[in-house]
Every structure is written in structure tokens, then in C-alpha cells.
Amino acid sequence: MKQYVVTLAALAVLSGCSDAAPVAEPVQPKSAAGSLVMVGGALSSSNAVVYQRFISLAGDKAAKIAVIPAASGQPVKYFKQFISDMVRYGVAPERVTLMPVALSDDKSTPDQDESTWRDNAMKQALADDLSSYTAVWFLGGDQLNITAALRKDDIDTPLLTAIHALYQRGGVIGGTSAGAAIMSEVMIAAGDSWGALTQGLTDSYNGMQDQENGPLMLSRGLGFFSHGIIDQHFDRKARFGRLIVATELNKARFPLGFGIDEDSALVFDAASKKLEAIGNGAVTLVDVSQAQKIENSQGYQINNVRLSILQGGDIFDLTTRQFEPQPDKLATVGSEYLNIAKPVVSGVFSRNTRLKDMLTFDLVDNKGASEVVSYLMQGEGIGFTLRFSQDEQTQGYWQYLDGLKDNGSAYNVKLSITPSRFSVTELAP
Numbered sequence: 318m319k320q321y322v323v324t325l326a327a328l329a330v331l332s333g334c335s336d337a338a339p340v341a342e343p344v345q346p347k348s349a350a351g352s353l354v355m356v357g358g359a360l361s362s363s364n365a366v367v368y369q370r371f372i373s374l375a376g377d378k379a380a381k382i383a384v385i386p387a388a389s390g391q392p393v394k395y396f397k398q399f400i401s402d403m404v405r406y407g408v409a410p411e412r413v414t415l416m417p418v419a420l421s422d423d424k425s426t427p428d429q430d431e432s433t434w435r436d437n438a439m440k441q442a443l444a445d446d447l448s449s450y451t452a453v454w455f456l457g458g459d460q461l462n463i464t465a466a467l468r469k470d471d472i473d474t475p476l477l478t479a480i481h482a483l484y485q486r487g488g489v490i491g492g493t494s495a496g497a498a499i500m501s502e503v504m505i506a507a508g509d510s511w512g513a514l515t516q517g518l519t520d521s522y523n524g525m526q527d528q529e530n531g532p533l534m535l536s537r538g539l540g541f542f543s544h545g546i547i548d549q550h551f552d553r554k555a556r557f558g559r560l561i562v563a564t565e566l567n568k569a570r571f572p573l574g575f576g577i578d579e580d581s582a583l584v585f586d587a588a589s590k591k592l593e594a595i596g597n598g599a600v601t602l603v604d605v606s607q608a609q610k611i612e613n614s615q616g617y618q619i620n621n622v623r624l625s626i627l628q629g630g631d632i633f634d635l636t637t638r639q640f641e642p643q644p645d646k647l648a649t650v651g652s653e654y655l656n657i658a659k660p661v662v663s664g665v666f667s668r669n670t671r672l673k674d675m676l677t678f679d680l681v682d683n684k685g686a687s688e689v690v691s692y693l694m695q696g697e698g699i700g701f702t703l704r705f706s707q708d709e710q711t712q713g714y715w716q717y718l719d720g721l722k723d724n725g726s727a728y729n730v731k732l733s734i735t736p737s738r739f740s741v742t743e744l745a746p
Contacts, residue, residue, distance in 0.1 A: 510558025
């Protein structure tokens, strides 16, 4: 706690720095030498593999980490939690600093109004201070708060320019939830899969509730990751429908989408252009480069979307577009474990309700089925048939982890989405 007080005292000095003119042109990360650690949200304090990877990339004991809390409604409270996690994994507390950039007042600090920090990213002294840091971490919350704080009138602030410079010189940028969503150039700001498929795009935003429901809202992210669109809280919130819509709309520039599960991370090395999935969940790769969007007056239809499930150290090489399974995994295609002709994959009574489990268990590790079919509907009326299938391009891998926990992978599963009409009749006895 004493160190935290010292940190706040230092920030009080920074908050008085003079304003500087914004940089006219944003710095592009094409020549970046650093790394990104993009976490899908709900990162548990016990998730050693993710925290240790971030700390290692930041320089271990030499790490100097700047925390940007702009997304959060309680920026100081959640900074305290993050610094506690850093100390748990061996980082000295004085190596972690709260950057005074926020839009919301933190009710846990009655003597400080953090909303007065909303324009601090414009202050050149704060940006200059970042030159001595090896890492930046973005807290979770509302991703639109981050972009609003770090970009003014669609122009990069000095602090955002300094973060890009840190990345280019070999530093690491990490973030969880909203802190992952801002990494791509096209940012998913709101909406769910049902809303994206049935209502399309919106430019209206009414707060965090819109992130859980309604049409798709796209905005401009911070552009650290220039190889696709990032989504988060992915499998638990069933966001793969909205990521498909987002990537198809941006197919010419960003045909790849990356959905990161909670308590999991997608790690990107800018020098090698390789991505690695680590943590307790999976990363779903959505590829619409060969997909065909079908004009259908009845609803959203698309064929030949390709899905891949990466987890437990699997790697995807963006240069070669090749999948590299974790070396201890065994191929499943040709030596499948299951032999179930029509696996039940719809609803809460299904055996594998999560997307990653459905594809890795019921499809690529099941010689009895070449496809599995699921449905998205709200009772009567128009909904969608989701047909997942495997062909000669599809591969699967599997291994046991500690405690005989399954760790499966699937590569190049084929998906079609077709509008369908449903009629439900409850049968009386």
C-alpha cells in the first residue's frame, strides 16, 4: 500500500503537465518489433501461464509496466487488483505505474475525481515518460472509453503515439476484455450474434448494455494488430456470429477474425508474425477469405466460412497461413476417439455446449459424423441453421493435460449459415 501511495503522488505531478498539440498522422505498427498479449476477459489471478508470459515479454525483473485504466468505471480499484497480481508473479510494485487516463470517477476514491483525467493523454510529458517503460497494460471495461481517451477528433494523442513507439521498439502491449478489443484497426464495439445476423450494423450506442444485445456496432480501434479483427469473451457469450458478420463486412482488408475466450490469451510476436493461444480456454480463428455471402431476402446467409480452434500452445503462422499444433498433440483425423453418427449439439442438454468442444469432440474426433448441425432461433419464426462440416482440408489434434484434461484443436472446419423458419409445437399429454 505504501508503494501505491508513492505512485499516486507521482501521478499528481504528471496530471499538471501542459497540453501539447496532437500528432497529425497516426504511427503505423508495420515495423513493430514487440509483442501483444490479448486476453479475452475474466483473467483469473491464478492463471500463471498468461501472467508469466506477459511479464517475461516485458523483461521479467527489468519490466516497467504502465497501466492504462481508461476503459474501467473504477480505474483505481482495478489497478490495485492488477498490481496485486503482478506482485504475486514476482514483479516489484514500484515497477508498475498507473497512467492517469480515465473517463469515469472511481467511487472507491472519495478524495479523487478520476474523470478529470479524461484529457491527460494529450499531455506531452506523460507521453515522454513512457519512453522508459517496457510494457503497457489496458484494463477492461468499455473499449469506446479507451479510444475516446487516446484519440481526439480522430487524431492520435501524444500518449497513443508513444504507445505505438513502445511497441515498435520491442515492448509488449497487453490488455484484457476491452483492452483486447482495441488492439485491431476495426474494433467491435457492441452487439451480439443474434443482433448482428438479424439487424446488421448500427451507429447507435447507449452504454455497456449494448455490448450484450442488439445489432453490431463497429468502430476504429488502436491498430496495434493489423492482421485481423479481435473479439473477446468469445465462447461464453457466443460471439462467433457477430465476428463472422464483422469480418465479412471487412473481407477486402481483414478476412481473419480472432475470438478469444475468457481466461485465455492470444499472443502475437510482431517479428515472426506468429500467434499462439495460451491460457484456460481457446482462440477461434474465423477465416472468410473464401466465403460466399449469399443475398437472401429471408435473412443472413453465408457459405464456406472456415473455423479453427487453437488452444494449449497451438500456433498460427500469419505469413504461411499454416497451423502448428502444440508438439505433444496427436492427430485425430484417421484415428478418432468417438463414433457417433448424429451427435446432439443444440441446447443446454447437449454434451458439448461450447463451440470449441463441439468442434473438437463431436466433429474432428468423431469418425461417425462428417458434419454437426446446430440452430440459432428464438422460438417461432426466422432463425438460422449452422452446419459445421469437415473435408479434406480439415485437421484435428488432441492431448491430455494435467489431471487428464482434454486439450483439442480443430483446423479448417467448414461452416455455412442459412436462414431457416422454425415452428415449435409443445405436445400436451
